[in-house]
Amino acid sequence: MKTSQKILAGICTCLFVAATAGCVVTAQRLQTERKEKQRAEAKAEDLQTEIRKLEKEIETLQEEQKQIAQEKEKQEKPAEMGKEVPAKGKKIAIDPGHQGPNVDMSDLEPMGPGSQEMKAKASSGTQGRYTNVPEYELTLNISRQLQEELKKRGYETVLTREDHDTAISNSERALMAADAGADIYVRIHANGSEDPSANGAMTMVPSAENPFVGALHTQSYALGACVINAYCQACGMENDGVQLYDNMTGINWSKLPVIILEMGYMTNEQDDVNMQNPDYQKNMVKGIADGIDQYFAAGN
Numbered sequence: 126m127k128t129s130q131k132i133l134a135g136i137c138t139c140l141f142v143a144a145t146a147g148c149v150v151t152a153q154r155l156q157t158e159r160k161e162k163q164r165a166e167a168k169a170e171d172l173q174t175e176i177r178k179l180e181k182e183i184e185t186l187q188e189e190q191k192q193i194a195q196e197k198e199k200q201e202k203p204a205e206m207g208k209e210v211p212a213k214g215k216k217i218a219i220d221p222g223h224q225g226p227n228v229d230m231s232d233l234e235p236m237g238p239g240s241q242e243m244k245a246k247a248s249s250g251t252q253g254r255y256t257n258v259p260e261y262e263l264t265l266n267i268s269r270q271l272q273e274e275l276k277k278r279g280y281e282t283v284l285t286r287e288d289h290d291t292a293i294s295n296s297e298r299a300l301m302a303a304d305a306g307a308d309i310y311v312r313i314h315a316n317g318s319e320d321p322s323a324n325g326a327m328t329m330v331p332s333a334e335n336p337f338v339g340a341l342h343t344q345s346y347a348l349g350a351c352v353i354n355a356y357c358q359a360c361g362m363e364n365d366g367v368q369l370y371d372n373m374t375g376i377n378w379s380k381l382p383v384i385i386l387e388m389g390y391m392t393n394e395q396d397d398v399n400m401q402n403p404d405y406q407k408n409m410v411k412g413i414a415d416g417i418d419q420y421f422a423a424g425n
């Protein structure tokens with residue numbers, strides 16, 4: 126071979142080697158890229174699987190949350206229903222004593238059915254010597270609160286008056302209680318005395334010898350005892366016990382067990398101030414209602 130031929134052959138060989146080497150490098154790079162692509166695709170798939178898993182978890186949590194909310198609603202509903210105390214099947218007639226000064230009740234009526242003795246249809250009542258609050262306001266205030274408390278305890282109630290201008294006599298009030306189908310008749314009053322030291326509460330009931338309502342004595346006495354004891358225990362008023370009265374028109378015309386609660390003396394400073402204190406009033410009302418509960422619980 127000539128020298129020039131040798132050189133050409135050498136160059137060709139070199140070019141061939143270089144080209145081959147280049148091809149090998151390119152092939153390797155392509156392979157690496159392919160592998161990376163495959164890895165990335167696998168990673169993307171993994172992430173999508175992860176996302177699907179998380180989405181499922183969110184769905185499960187949302188479902189759980191919904192169930193918890195439903196459960197809570199179910200639990201709250203019976204609690205609300207629990208607030209509705211079952212009906213006691215008893216009706217209480219409440220008589221807020223007296224009425225406002227615009228009503229003239231000075232006409233007379235018989236003290237009892239068939240009685241020759243006549244008394245004013247209703248009197249004007251006493252007044253707070255220290256608070257100046259008239260008895261007819263205190264009696265309606267307490268009667269309204271008592272009505273609410275008794276309703277809460279499952280009783281039916283009826284008030285003989287709901288304002289200060291209703292003209293209704295003592296005998297009419299008693300008959301109204303019976304006409305309303307009440308089981309007991311609770312008359313709400315407060316006491317007064319010339320003696321400012323006179324204090325305490327009492328209930329008044331007919332005696333067994335009462336010519337009009339002697340037959341109501343036993344049950345009235347039981348009611349009077351339950352109410353005065355529970356009342357004084359609840360509010361701390363001095364307990365002057367159950368007392369027998371046969372000259373009260375509103376008692377003598379009653380057809381139901383009947384009591385007058387004299388809640389305290391409006392002419393005594395301590396009693397008068399106490400009876401206008403809203404917190405004290407709550408205890409007064411609770412005590413009366415407790416007494417009524419006890420009366421019925423004893424089988425009356």
Ligand SMILES: [Zn+2]
Pocket residue numbers: 222223250251260314315
């Ligand atoms: Zn009175």
